[in-house]
Amino acid sequence: xxxxxxxxxxxxxxxxxxxxxxxxxxxxxxxxxxxxxxxxxxxxxxxxxxxxxxxxxxxxxxxxxxxxxxxxxxxxxxxxxxxxxxxxxxxxxxxxxxxxxxxxxxxxxxxxxxxxxxxxxxxxxxxxxxxxxxxxxxxxxxxxxxxxxxxxxxxxxxxxxxxxxxxxxxxxxxxxxxxxxxxxxxxxxxxxxxxxxxxxxxxxxxxxxxxxxxxxxxxxxxxxxxxxxxxxxxxxxxxxxxxxxxxx
Amino acid sequence: xxxxxxxxxxxxxxxxxxxxxxxxxxxxxxxxxxxxxxxxxxxxxxxxxxxxxxxxxxxxxxxxxxxxxxxxxxxxxxxxxxxxxxx
Numbered sequence: 001x002x003x004x005x006x007x008x009x010x011x012x013x014x015x016x017x018x019x020x021x022x023x024x025x026x027x028x029x030x031x032x033x034x035x036x037x038x039x040x041x042x043x044x045x046x047x048x049x050x051x052x053x054x055x056x057x058x059x060x061x062x063x064x065x066x067x068x069x070x071x072x073x074x075x076x077x078x079x080x081x082x083x084x085x086x087x088x089x090x091x092x093x094x095x096x097x098x099x100x101x102x103x104x105x106x107x108x109x110x111x112x113x114x115x116x117x118x119x120x121x122x123x124x125x126x127x128x129x130x131x132x133x134x135x136x137x138x139x140x141x142x143x144x145x146x147x148x149x150x151x152x153x154x155x156x157x158x159x160x161x162x163x164x165x166x167x168x169x170x171x172x173x174x175x176x177x178x179x180x181x182x183x184x185x186x187x188x189x190x191x192x193x194x195x196x197x198x199x200x201x202x203x204x205x206x207x208x209x210x211x212x213x214x215x216x217x218x219x220x221x222x223x224x225x226x227x228x229x230x231x232x233x234x235x236x237x238x239x240x241x242x243x244x245x246x247x248x
Numbered sequence: 249x250x251x252x253x254x255x256x257x258x259x260x261x262x263x264x265x266x267x268x269x270x271x272x273x274x275x276x277x278x279x280x281x282x283x284x285x286x287x288x289x290x291x292x293x294x295x296x297x298x299x300x301x302x303x304x305x306x307x308x309x310x311x312x313x314x315x316x317x318x319x320x321x322x323x324x325x326x327x328x329x330x331x332x333x334x335x
Contacts, residue, residue, distance in 0.1 A: 062315070067315075098320070105320065106321045108263070108264065108321065109266045110266065111266045112270070151266065153320075155262070178264065178266060
C-alpha cells in the first residue's frame with residue numbers, strides 16, 4: 001500500500017485543507033510515492049507532480065483560494081505548471097488554481113445556494129489532459145462532489161474556446177450546481193494543469209462506494225511516471241510527514 | 249494623511265449571481281413587488297496612510313486588483329474620501 005518506487009507526487013497542505021490524507025492514500029494506491037508538503041515550503045524540486053487537495057485553504061476567507069494563491073508554495077506550483085509538469089487541483093484545489101490564474105474561469109456559489117454533498121455522474125469530455133489521457137470521450141464516471149462554490153463561470157468567448165480546444169475535460173451528466181456548459185473540470189492549453197470539482201480520491205476503493213476515481217488518478221500517476229523516467233527522479237528536498245502537519 | 253477608503257466588489261455584468269437571484273425570487277413572497285436586478289456584492293472599508301489622495305487611490309486600486317476582487321468575475325469600485333476622513 002505504500003510503495004516508494006513510484007513517481008514522487010507532492011500533496012500540498014494549507015491551513016484548512018482536509019482531503020490531503022485521502023489524496024495521498026489514493027495516489028499510493030495507484031502506485032505513486034505521494035508525500036505531504038506544507039504550504040510554507042518554497043520548493044517542490046523533490047516532486048515530479050503536485051496535487052492541491054480539497055478543503056478550506058486559509059478558511060476560504062474572502063473567496064475560496066483568494067489567500068491560498070499567495071502561499072509560499074504557490075511559486076513552486078507555478079514553476080511546475082510552467083515546466084509542463086503535472087499539476088492537479090481537486091475541489092478547493094481547483095478554486096486555488098483558478099485564483100492563481102493557472103486555470104481559466106472561476107468557481108462561484110452553487111446555483112440554488114445549497115452546499116452539495118452527493119455522488120454525481122460525470123462524463124469525460126476530452127482526453128487532452130494528464131487526468132483524462134487514459135479515458136475515452138463519453139466515459140461515464142460516478143464521482144462524489146462536496147462543495148458550496150462549484151459553479152464554474154467564465155465569459156462566453158472563453159467557454160467556447162475551452163470546448164473547441166478540448167480543455168473541458170469533464171462535464172456533469174446532470175448539472176448539479178449551475179456550472180456553465182455543465183463543466184466539472186478543465187485543463188490549461190498544454191493539458192498539464194488540471195482542475196475538477198468532483199473528488200476522484202473519494203472513489204478510489206470499493207469500501208468508499210466506488211472506484212471510478214482511480215481511472216483519473218491512474219492517468220495522473222502515469223503522466224508523473226513519464227516525467228520521472230525522462231528526467232530522472234529529483235533529489236530529496238522537501239518532505240513533510242503527516243505527523244508534522246498535524247502539529248503545525 | 250489618512251484617507252478613508254470604501255471598495256465595493258460586485259459581479260461583472262453578465263456573470264450569474266445566484267445569491268441575488270435567490271433573494272429576488274423570494275421578494276414577492278414577502279410582499280415586495282416591482283424590485284428587480286438584485287445583485288449581491290461585498291463592501292470593504294479601510295484606511296490608507298498616504299501623502300495625497302492620488303497615492304491613496306493608487307494603493308487602494310492595487311489592493312483591490314491583487315486581493316479584494318477576482319477580475320475574472322468581479323469588478324471593484326474604489327472610493328477615496330477627503331483627507332482626514334478616517335477616524
